[in-house]
Amino acid sequence: MKQRKPSKGVKIFVASCFGLVVLLVVLSAIFGNSGSPAQASPPTPKSLADLAKAQDSLIKAILKDTVYKVAKVEIGPDSTIKIHVRDPEKGGTDQYFDNSYHLLKTDFIREIAIYKGDKFLYGQGYITAQIVNGWEKKFLSYNGDCRPLKDYLLKSLNDPDSYEHEETSVNYQGDSTFQVITKFRAKNGFGAMTLQIVSASLDWNGTVIDAKIE
Numbered sequence: 596m597k598q599r600k601p602s603k604g605v606k607i608f609v610a611s612c613f614g615l616v617v618l619l620v621v622l623s624a625i626f627g628n629s630g631s632p633a634q635a636s637p638p639t640p641k642s643l644a645d646l647a648k649a650q651d652s653l654i655k656a657i658l659k660d661t662v663y664k665v666a667k668v669e670i671g672p673d674s675t676i677k678i679h680v681r682d683p684e685k686g687g688t689d690q691y692f693d694n695s696y697h698l699l700k701t702d703f704i705r706e707i708a709i710y711k712g713d714k715f716l717y718g719q720g721y722i723t724a725q726i727v728n729g730w731e732k733k734f735l736s737y738n739g740d741c742r743p744l745k746d747y748l749l750k751s752l753n754d755p756d757s758y759e760h761e762e763t764s765v766n767y768q769g770d771s772t773f774q775v776i777t778k779f780r781a782k783n784g785f786g787a788m789t790l791q792i793v794s795a796s797l798d799w800n801g802t803v804i805d806a807k808i809e
Contacts, residue, residue: 743801757782
């Protein structure tokens with residue numbers, strides 16, 4: 596008995612159904628897990644070993660540093676590297692170590708903390724930036740001028756109305772104080788505009804503890 600061949604319309608219908616099934620399978624593969632959050636793979640023993648090796652190598656290198664007398668180096672679980680130095684300079688120690696060893700460019704350090712003995716002096720990185728940003732929002736004007744320090748300076752200037760702010764930088768010193776360095780112009784006793792730099796320490800409340808004009 597001769598079999599009837601499927602009509603052209605049936606072939607088109609079957610092909611369409613097959614194409615639809617393929618499309619659904621592809622879309623499911625692409626978007627099927629979009630509703631659930633991606634989960635990071637847990638570290639493998641090899642990656643943990645590599646991390647420990649990298650940290651150990653960095654610590655040994657810093658302990659051998661010839662510029663600063665380093666007593667101890669620790670890397671905490673909060674990704675802070677604590678560098679204990681015996682004779683730190685007033686500032687810049689953290690920047691020196693970052694420039695020399697590219698600390699904040701690693702994938703396991705977010706904060707540099709400088710200590711003298713067990714006393715925290717200052718640092719830089721994510722944690723310090725959060726502290727400084729919060730303080731600046733409270734006490735810095737839109738142009739970057741530190742309002743409490745400006746009020747303090749105006750009381751001692753020959754011509755307070757001549758005060759012109761140039762730039763200000765803020766550093767957290769770790770002992771609940773902030774070092775604020777401001778460059779400004781003002782008229783001196785002879786009426787001439789001069790550029791001056793003041794370095795001051797302010798507390799959490801914006802109170803000027805001390806200030807020195809260079």
